Amino acid sequence: MSGVRAAVAPGPGGILVRAGVFAYVGLLVALPLAALLATGLAPGLIALWQAVSAPAAADALVLTLTTANVMALINAVTGTATAWVLVRYDFRGRDLLSGLVDLPFAIPTLVTGVMLVLLFGPQSVIGGWLARQGTQVAYATPSILLALLFITVPFVVRAVEPVLMEQDPAEEEAARTLGAGTFTILRRILLPALAPAIISGTIRSYARALGEFGSIVVVSGNIPYKTLTAPIYVFGEIESGRAEVAAAVSAVLLAVALALTLAARVIERLAGVTRG
Amino acid sequence: MGSREPTRHLGPGQWLLVGAVVLYLGAILALPLVAIFAHALEAGVGPLLQTFDDPLARHGLWLSLVLALIALLANGAVGVGGALVLPRHRFLGRRLLDALVDLPLAVSPVMTGLAFLLVFGRGGWLEPALAAGDWKVTFAFPGLVLATLFVTFPFTLREVGYVLEELGTEEEEAAATLGASSWQTFWRVTLPNIRYGLGYGVILTTARALGEFGAVLVLGGAISGRTQTATTFIYNALEERQEPAAYGVALVLALASILLLAALEWLKRQRRKEI
Amino acid sequence: MRLTPHPTIYLLAALGLALAATLAACDGGAPAPRTSTAPGKSRTLVLGAYTTPREAYGKAIIPAFQRHWKEKTGEEVRFQESYLGSGAQARAIIGGFEADIAALSLEADVDQIAQAGLITNDWKAGAHQGMVSRSVVVLAVRPGNPKEVRDWDDLRRPGLAILTPNVRTSGGAMWNLCAMYGAALRGQTSAPKGDPAAAEKLLAEVLRNVGVMDKGARESILSFEKGVGDVAITYENEVLVGRQAGRPYEYVIPRSTILIENPIAVVDHYADKHGVRDLADAFVAFVRTPETQRVFADHGLRSIDEGVAKETAGRFAPVEDLFTIRNLGGWPEVRKTLFAPGAVYDRISAGLGARR
Numbered sequence: 001m002s003g004v005r006a007a008v009a010p011g012p013g014g015i016l017v018r019a020g021v022f023a024y025v026g027l028l029v030a031l032p033l034a035a036l037l038a039t040g041l042a043p044g045l046i047a048l049w050q051a052v053s054a055p056a057a058a059d060a061l062v063l064t065l066t067t068a069n070v071m072a073l074i075n076a077v078t079g080t081a082t083a084w085v086l087v088r089y090d091f092r093g094r095d096l097l098s099g100l101v102d103l104p105f106a107i108p109t110l111v112t113g114v115m116l117v118l119l120f121g122p123q124s125v126i127g128g129w130l131a132r133q134g135t136q137v138a139y140a141t142p143s144i145l146l147a148l149l150f151i152t153v154p155f156v157v158r159a160v161e162p163v164l165m166e167q168d169p170a171e172e173e174a175a176r177t178l179g180a181g182t183f184t185i186l187r188r189i190l191l192p193a194l195a196p197a198i199i200s201g202t203i204r205s206y207a208r209a210l211g212e213f214g215s216i217v218v219v220s221g222n223i224p225y226k227t228l229t230a231p232i233y234v235f236g237e238i239e240s241g242r243a244e245v246a247a248a249v250s251a252v253l254l255a256v257a258l259a260l261t262l263a264a265r266v267i268e269r270l271a272g273v274t275r276g
Numbered sequence: 277m278g279s280r281e282p283t284r285h286l287g288p289g290q291w292l293l294v295g296a297v298v299l300y301l302g303a304i305l306a307l308p309l310v311a312i313f314a315h316a317l318e319a320g321v322g323p324l325l326q327t328f329d330d331p332l333a334r335h336g337l338w339l340s341l342v343l344a345l346i347a348l349l350a351n352g353a354v355g356v357g358g359a360l361v362l363p364r365h366r367f368l369g370r371r372l373l374d375a376l377v378d379l380p381l382a383v384s385p386v387m388t389g390l391a392f393l394l395v396f397g398r399g400g401w402l403e404p405a406l407a408a409g410d411w412k413v414t415f416a417f418p419g420l421v422l423a424t425l426f427v428t429f430p431f432t433l434r435e436v437g438y439v440l441e442e443l444g445t446e447e448e449e450a451a452a453t454l455g456a457s458s459w460q461t462f463w464r465v466t467l468p469n470i471r472y473g474l475g476y477g478v479i480l481t482t483a484r485a486l487g488e489f490g491a492v493l494v495l496g497g498a499i500s501g502r503t504q505t506a507t508t509f510i511y512n513a514l515e516e517r518q519e520p521a522a523y524g525v526a527l528v529l530a531l532a533s534i535l536l537l538a539a540l541e542w543l544k545r546q547r548r549k550e551i
Numbered sequence: 552m553r554l555t556p557h558p559t560i561y562l563l564a565a566l567g568l569a570l571a572a573t574l575a576a577c578d579g580g581a582p583a584p585r586t587s588t589a590p591g592k593s594r595t596l597v598l599g600a601y602t603t604p605r606e607a608y609g610k611a612i613i614p615a616f617q618r619h620w621k622e623k624t625g626e627e628v629r630f631q632e633s634y635l636g637s638g639a640q641a642r643a644i645i646g647g648f649e650a651d652i653a654a655l656s657l658e659a660d661v662d663q664i665a666q667a668g669l670i671t672n673d674w675k676a677g678a679h680q681g682m683v684s685r686s687v688v689v690l691a692v693r694p695g696n697p698k699e700v701r702d703w704d705d706l707r708r709p710g711l712a713i714l715t716p717n718v719r720t721s722g723g724a725m726w727n728l729c730a731m732y733g734a735a736l737r738g739q740t741s742a743p744k745g746d747p748a749a750a751e752k753l754l755a756e757v758l759r760n761v762g763v764m765d766k767g768a769r770e771s772i773l774s775f776e777k778g779v780g781d782v783a784i785t786y787e788n789e790v791l792v793g794r795q796a797g798r799p800y801e802y803v804i805p806r807s808t809i810l811i812e813n814p815i816a817v818v819d820h821y822a823d824k825h826g827v828r829d830l831a832d833a834f835v836a837f838v839r840t841p842e843t844q845r846v847f848a849d850h851g852l853r854s855i856d857e858g859v860a861k862e863t864a865g866r867f868a869p870v871e872d873l874f875t876i877r878n879l880g881g882w883p884e885v886r887k888t889l890f891a892p893g894a895v896y897d898r899i900s901a902g903l904g905a906r907r
Contacts, residue, residue, distance in 0.1 A: 014360075014361045017357045017358070017360070017361050018361045018362065020354075020357070021354060021357060021358040021361070021362065021373075022373065024354050025373060025376050025377065025429075028422070028425055028426055028429060029376050029377075029379055029380060029426065029429060030376055031395060031401075032388070032391035032392050032394070032395050032426070033379060033383070033391055035391055035394040035395045035400070035401050036387060036390060036391035036394060039394050055900075055901055056900075078297070078300050081293060081296065081297050081300075082297050082300075082301065084293070085293055085294050085297045087282065088282055088283060089282055089283050089286055089290060089294060090281075090282035090283065090284045091286065091294060095541070095545070097297070097298065097301065098541070099537060099538070099540075099541040100301055100305050100306060101301070101305075102537055102540060102541065103305050103309070103533070103537060104305070105480060105483060105484075106479075106483045106533040106534070106536045106537040106540070107483075107487065107529075107530060107533040108486060108487030108488075108489060108507055108529050108533070109487060109489060110487070110489045110507045110510060110511065110526075111312070111487070111507075111510075111526050111529050111530050111533070112308065114312065114510065114514075114522070114523070114526045115308035115309065115311050115312045115526075115530075116308055117777075118308075118311040118312055118315050118523075119307060119308050119311040121777055121778070122777055122778025122779065123777065123778055124311075127778075131778075138777075139774070139777075139779050146304070149304050150304055150305060150308065153301070153304065153305060207381075207382050208381070208382075210384070211382070211383060211384025211385070211386075211387070212384070213384055213385050213386050213489070213490040214385070214487075214489040214490055214507070217490075218511075218514075221774070221779065222764065222765065222766075223764060225903070231384045231385075231386050231387070231490070232386075234384070234386050234387060234390065235386045235490070235494070236717065236719060236720065236766075238386070238389075238390055238393070238494060239635075239636070239638075239639040239642065239719070239720045239766065240638065240639070240642070240719040240720060241638075241642040241645075241646070243390065243393070243394065246390055247390060247394065250384075250386075250387040250390060250391075253384060253387065254382070254383060254387060257382035257383065257384075258379070258382055260382070261378055261381070261382045262375070265378075345571075346571045347571075349568070349570055349571040350568050350571035353568045353571075354568070393646075397646055397647050398645070398646050398647045412649070414646070414647045414648075415643070415647055415648045415649065497633055497635075497643055497648050498633065499597070499631050499632070499633045499648070500609075500631060500632045500633065501629070501630070501631045501632070502631045512634070514773070515602065515605070515634070515767075515769050515770060515773065516605050516606065516609075516769075517773065517776075517793070517796050517798075
């Protein structure tokens with residue numbers, strides 16, 4: 001397990017820096033989030049439930065979770081496949097592909113939304129064609145899924161890659177000599193080894209997807225009960241002056257995202273997964 | 277522990293897998309990129325250049341750049357300093373700090389804006405203090421700074437932290453045993469070791485700062501000439517049917533992102549070479 | 552044996568932080584656009600407006616005022632503008648956005664700001680009762696009107712995709728619903744005259760057909776332009792501005808529709824604080840002059856000035872049965888009946904939501 005060597009006491013400078021970092025984090029991170037949680041929870045659990053179970057809010061939360069679920073399933077598969085291809089194979093353009101995987105970390109989410117509108121909007125080639133077939137992408141639910149898939153590409157890939165790289169080929173080769181087929185090897189040796197990384201990467205992508213705003217607000221149409229996700233619902237409540245309701249729904253979302261992040265960390269720690 | 281060499285000669289099944297992955301990533305990632313560049317090419321270079329004629333567009337881009345610079349400096353400094361004294365030592369509150377550092381990555385930008393509103397806005401926790409000093413945070417530049425610092429906080433700290441945690445203190449200990457001073461140890465051992473982590477952190481920080489939208493929208497109000505960053509400029513330009521201006525600035529941001537991405541990949545390649 | 556770095560590192564880090572803080576404190580540094588290079592003081596006016604008159608203010612009226620003021624006093628005025636849904640803008644101003652002037656979509660939103668104690672002057676005094684421009688609620692349709700939408704009742708047709716903004720943030724959305732409800736109550740639709748239940752039913756049937764609900768009137772009409780929906784309920788001037796921008800759509804004026812009256816007021820709490828009260832007062836007076844009213848007319852807004860209204864009458868189609876918010880009892884009454892929690896809109900919303 002990587003990490004902390006025997007504790008070594010820092011000098012006085014070190015303690016000052018540590019205090020400084022604590023203060024910085026406290027003011028910048030802890031204080032606002034504390035205000036958010038306090039405002040959301042202060043009116044009490046009943047008020048919280050009312051805020052969250054209001055028809056539009058509940059619908060938005062369900063939509064957010066549902067789209068995240070689908071996205072997570074797809075990512076678990078495609079992310080693992082991508083990591084496999086990037087680590088185990090060597091082909092022309094592999095580095096370009098690897099670079100492409102990092103694109104969502106570099107590009108603004110708003111620009112992602114704009115690109116999706118350009119690509120799938122009713123005035124576009126693809127969008128127009130799809131509309132004639134009866135499917136709508138822009139300003140409909142599929143656009144939310146596409147936006148989420150875009151921004152979460154790196155999570156599973158980058159989580160699985162280092163584990164794959166560390167994988168000792170000896171086990172696989174031994175299994176092969178004993179006559180095991182590829183699928184058996186996959187099932188018995190690789191999947192168990194990769195599972196923690198796949199799971200933690202998926203969980204992190206899920207947590208990220210729950211809060212997505214910039215791309216969805218541009219491309220989804222924001223129709224209540226149809227394409228209005230939880231973060232955009234919160235946005236609407238803020239603009240409508242209902243900060244308490246917004247804070248309540250935010251508190252719930254935050255709690256879920258935190259729980260997920262914690263779960264991911266625990267899995268990573270238990271499995272000894274290193275971060276690449 | 278051995279690891280295998282990547283397969284160079286791929287069988288048909290393997291090519292199929294590669295093809296499937298390329299198809300998926302191409303559709304999800306590359307196609308939208310192509311869309312924005314194709315649209316820009318269609319419109320020609322003229323409208324793009326006109327974008328820079330617009331003072332509001334220039335101001336927005338400039339504002340985003342300044343915010344990115346501030347985030348880079350502040351969170352870079354705190355990141356390196358923090359990484360040096362935190363991950364490698366056990367102390368009271370370390371778990372808590374670890375969790376806090378990760379938080380900004382889990383919070384939706386809109387909620388970030390709301391959280392700061394609840395502290396610095398009207399009726400907020402710090403309102404009396406702010407009123408006393410007549411300081412403006414919400415709907416003003418300081419608010420944008422806070423929002424940007426929040427969302428970019430973890431990157432440098434984590435990237436440098438990972439590197440230091442993996443390396444452990446062996447090399448520094450060895451250097452000290454050999455008689456090196458703290459300064460020499462830092463300059464000759466620690467700093468070279470963390471340069472990749474620092475590079476990643478800086479790039480990720482810049483990219484995230486340039487791309488911040490939800491929090492600055494809620495906290496700043498996208499007031500033209502005051503709190504309108506590049507992203508909120510695009511948002512507002514779309515409202516004014518100024519598609520050329522909106523797509524122009526979007527293109528600039530996309531180009532900047534690709535540059536940052538290229539730098540990131542170059543760093544990764546350099547690092548791989550050394551391993 | 553210390554394994555922590557030399558204190559110089561901390562010094563460097565502290566310098567980095569200090570540099571960052573200085574940059575932050577310099578308020579970004581760059582001068583805002585429309586800036587003066589004149590020596591001495593140059594003051595800034597902050598405008599908080601609703602979404603629709605962006606072009607009117609941003610491209611025409613503000614530059615005109617800057618010229619006017621420069622000629623009159625030699626002072627150069629900078630402007631900062633924000634355009635949001637009327638309700639959202641009112642809340643932003645109440646919540647801390649220090650606007651000197653509020654130009655919103657409906658009187659009720661300005662009243663809210665006044666209730667928060669930020670407007671203490673008698674902004675409704677004067678010939679125009681605080682208003683600055685007018686419009687009417689119309690139906691925007693595709694070229695050639697393929698769905699043959701002529702009046703409110705046509706909107707009840709199943710399968711018709713309708714756009715209207717979100718009531719919580721947009722003033723335009725409220726005007727739209729008032730127009731429909733009012734027309735129904737006045738017996739100008741299939742609903743019997745004076746029957747609130749029937750009017751509510753009409754509203755529900757129309758709202759069932761609503762697709763996208765954007766944050767403001769401008770966003771709504773933009774969605775329509777992007778190809779979403781068959782009909783958009785909107786301001787007449789949104790349509791006219793859109794057509795000026797080259798967008799191809801037509802519009803239909805229902806037989807009975809509401810007169811939209813847009814207010815403007817000096818937010819004296821902030822104007823006094825910023826020391827720009829005289830500027831703000833001058834601007835509000837300026838926008839009511841005939842010259843500026845002509846500019847409004849150029850941007851599709853009906854004028855409050857009788858003379859200009861007569862001049863520009865040719866550009867605006869007449870309305871058979873034009874009523875005002877006062878015919879519905881005034882904004883406080885309308886808010887209670889239509890928009891309060893548990894009132895008409897809330898009931899319809901919940902009813903529609905439960906069915907999906």
